[in-house]
Amino acid sequence: MPNFQAGGLRRGGMEGGLVTQRQAPPEEPPSLDSMIRMVASLGGFLNRKSDGVPGPKTLWIGLQRIPDFVRALEAYSSVGDSYG
Template sequence: MVVAWRIARLMRLDRTCPNLDAALLFEKDEWQAAYILNRKKVPKSPPKLNEVIRLIAVLGGFLGRKGDGEPSVKTIWLGLQRVVDLAAGLKFT
């Protein structure tokens, strides 16, 4: 139930406040893991929420084409599973 609440909250905030700082909703290891898994350079400062959500959704199968709209709960959920796993690994290195 808590996981579903977090994912729904992330999706809603991404759509209403996309320019929020990602550090407000993600731990440092989580947003860095999203960049690492997408093979993108990890920024030194926390990125915007919309950017991190898009990276997570791509890991869940979101294509991000012009007519695709916003990422759904399912794509965020699938991508977040991968991000959380890598973030756990980053904590122990």
């Protein structure tokens, strides 16, 4: 896959995908290949050495799950330090 940057993604969607990987948002947007693999991992893609590229079904399921993570991040940030 070409080494495109995923800079065109909305910030919330990118952070929603990254929170599932337990990573802080990077300085530069990740490559398109790594974002596709992150989204596909939400759909069940295991990203093993011999797996190849993710299929449309795993991407579709992963894309459907991203808004849930974005809403969770928004709820978490709106609560702030009032709990805990």
